Amino acid sequence: MAGKAFVRRAEDVAPVQRADHPRFGFKKRTVVGKEDTDNLDVSVYEVPPGKSAYPYHYHLGNEEVFFILSGTGLLKTPEGERTVSAGDFIYFPNNEAGAHKITNVSESEPLVYVDFDILHEPEVVFYPDSGKVGILGKGHRLIFRQSETVDYYEGE
Numbered sequence: 001m002a003g004k005a006f007v008r009r010a011e012d013v014a015p016v017q018r019a020d021h022p023r024f025g026f027k028k029r030t031v032v033g034k035e036d037t038d039n040l041d042v043s044v045y046e047v048p049p050g051k052s053a054y055p056y057h058y059h060l061g062n063e064e065v066f067f068i069l070s071g072t073g074l075l076k077t078p079e080g081e082r083t084v085s086a087g088d089f090i091y092f093p094n095n096e097a098g099a100h101k102i103t104n105v106s107e108s109e110p111l112v113y114v115d116f117d118i119l120h121e122p123e124v125v126f127y128p129d130s131g132k133v134g135i136l137g138k139g140h141r142l143i144f145r146q147s148e149t150v151d152y153y154e155g156e
Helices: none
Strands: 017-020 024-032 040-047 061-071 072-077 080-087 089-092 100-106 111-118 123-127 132-137 142-147
Touching: 040 100, 061 080, 072 111, 100 111
Parallel strands: none
Antiparallel strands: 017 024, 024 040, 040 111, 061 089, 061 111, 072 080, 072 100, 123 132, 132 142
């Protein structure tokens, strides 16, 4: 449903806030979303001090690019950890090499970044640290432990 061109300011978008876990939380303003386009999501994230927006994960369908607007984060990837800060662009391919988690390392300032996503639904997301896999999109959010996989024909 690609629509028409528009200009939208992030501060004019109502934020969605998530703070249901002690180590994770964010305020998210989706400036380009499902109501605007078929396969693109652009959101501004504000991550509180000491928290991460999401657990360490990678996508099989969606590619992502982060642009750090302000603050300092610790980026975890398969290559290790490194500090990222304002002005950094970060690309995550849609495979295991694109695994990522960004944590706000400030004690007082939010980490603010723009997340550009190419969307493919449904999406499969792997969580290497916890051994989970998620099937997300089209009204579904299913999370499973990989250790509980079954044979293709089991129960048939």
